[in-house]
Amino acid sequence: MQVRKVVIPVAGWGTRSLPATKNLPKEILPVFRKPAIQYIVEEAIASGLSDVVFVNQQNKRIIEDHFDHNLSLEQYLERTGKTALLEEVRRVAEMANVIVVRQKEQRGLGHAVACAREVIKDEPFAVMVGDDLMFHRDPGIHQLLDVFHNEHMPVVGVMEVPRDKVSRYGIIDAEEYAPGLYRIRGVLEKPSADTAPSRLAIVGRYVLTPEVFSHLEAASPDASGEIQLTDALAGLARQNRLLAVKLYGQRFDIGDWVDYLAANIYFALQDDELHDDLSARLRDFLPPVR
Numbered sequence: 024m025q026v027r028k029v030v031i032p033v034a035g036w037g038t039r040s041l042p043a044t045k046n047l048p049k050e051i052l053p054v055f056r057k058p059a060i061q062y063i064v065e066e067a068i069a070s071g072l073s074d075v076v077f078v079n080q081q082n083k084r085i086i087e088d089h090f091d092h093n094l095s096l097e098q099y100l101e102r103t104g105k106t107a108l109l110e111e112v113r114r115v116a117e118m119a120n121v122i123v124v125r126q127k128e129q130r131g132l133g134h135a136v137a138c139a140r141e142v143i144k145d146e147p148f149a150v151m152v153g154d155d156l157m158f159h160r161d162p163g164i165h166q167l168l169d170v171f172h173n174e175h176m177p178v179v180g181v182m183e184v185p186r187d188k189v190s191r192y193g194i195i196d197a198e199e200y201a202p203g204l205y206r207i208r209g210v211l212e213k214p215s216a217d218t219a220p221s222r223l224a225i226v227g228r229y230v231l232t233p234e235v236f237s238h239l240e241a242a243s244p245d246a247s248g249e250i251q252l253t254d255a256l257a258g259l260a261r262q263n264r265l266l267a268v269k270l271y272g273q274r275f276d277i278g279d280w281v282d283y284l285a286a287n288i289y290f291a292l293q294d295d296e297l298h299d300d301l302s303a304r305l306r307d308f309l310p311p312v313r
């Protein structure tokens with residue numbers, strides 16, 4: 024069955040990014056010229072997904088508005104002959120079919136995905152975490168969709184992380200059955216480096232089937248009261264119903280200041296007009312390499 028829908032949870036409070044995110048959603052923070060969330064929606068569209076299901080909350084409606092027309096702005100750009108900009112803002116408004124569901128209480132990523140159940144019904148669907156940017160010539164979610172269409176099994180994206188970072192992620196215990204493809208035996212949420220079965224961390228890209236919803240319903244809240252998506256994935260793994268694909272390329276967690284700033288510089292350095300001036304400014308700040 025063709026996957027058309029992608030669930031993008033964006034309802035979190037973004038506490039790591041306060042005070043920037045007091046009134047401005049983390050997902051709207053600009054990464055070079057575009058809000059972070061636009062890169063994610065563009066990755067989904069480039070991968071053949073057409074329906075974007077935002078799981079959102081009352082205070083962050085600006086996210087879905089970004090993918091709608093701003094008629095006053097469009098009229099202004101038309102009147103003043105700014106045709107290229109007009110085309111650009113119209114392209115953003117028309118790139119996706121947007122559906123919004125509400126997460127009325129912020130009870131974690133797993134709970135946010137469960138909020139999309141009525142929209143997903145009985146179809147397979149993609150999940151892309153709203154603050155996780157990834158770049159590779161073959162987009163991350165596209166690599167997962169390819170595997171899903173061949174294997175007809177839920178599949179998650181994993182990346183190798185350094186030993187000192189494994190305790191921040193869901194880590195898989197898995198057997199590699201083809202290069203870069205894994206059958207998952209188990210998933211551990213934030214294990215210590217000493218007990219972790221691998222350094223393969225689950226990152227924010229998934230293709231799932233509706234069977235995940237019963238696992239989410241059965242999941243108990245963790246110590247901070249959140250329902251973790253990892254727990255539901257562990258349930259699928261116990262039934263031998265979960266695969267992983269090793270993803271390559273650049274990844275930026277927008278909720279982490281180092282990654283957020285690095286993402287801005289990464290994109291700005293790819294712009295021919297900015298490259299030389301920005302490099303010179305960065306050299307002003309940084310001590311010379313010995």
Ligand code: UTP
Pocket residue numbers: 032033034035036037038039040050078126128129130131132134135152153154278
């Ligand atoms: P994060 O844990 O990175 O985001 O969730 P957060 O909770 O907003 O931020 P911090 O950790 O307090 O800084 C990953 C994605 O899942 C969404 C967030 O909006 C983010 O895009 N999310 C998280 C929800 O939709 N609902 C939740 O209850 C939690």
